[in-house]
Amino acid sequence: LLSAKAAAGQIKVVQEYGLEAPRTSAVAGLLRTLGVEGKALLLTAARDAVVERSAANLPGVKALPAASLNVADLLRHDVVVATPGALEAIAEVLGE
Numbered sequence: 411l412l413s414a415k416a417a418a419g420q421i422k423v424v425q426e427y428g429l430e431a432p433r434t435s436a437v438a439g440l441l442r443t444l445g446v447e448g449k450a451l452l453l454t455a456a457r458d459a460v461v462e463r464s465a466a467n468l469p470g471v472k473a474l475p476a477a478s479l480n481v482a483d484l485l486r487h488d489v490v491v492a493t494p495g496a497l498e499a500i501a502e503v504l505g506e
Contacts, residue, residue: 411484422446422491432463437471448488453479455495476500
């Protein structure tokens with residue numbers, strides 16, 4: 411499923427989310443800048459309460475640590491936005 415999303419250009423990588431405090435508008439702006447339309451899954455390397463709270467008020471947007479990634483969330487969201495650390499964590503779990 412991740413490979414299919416990558417092939418379809420549905421995985422976007424950001425160096426970091428750069429949020430010091432919960433700001434829904436900052437996440438909305440980031441998604442607009444990335445050209446993300448529809449439902450988005452934001453992945454972080456570790457649990458990040460600031461990112462989770464910033465995304466909580468946006469319909470169709472969910473943030474979670476890479477270790478909590480599951481098939482249901484991948485199917486439910488059109489685009490995955492992840493940090494390099496999140497992608498490394500996923501690769502470790504999958505053994506790739």
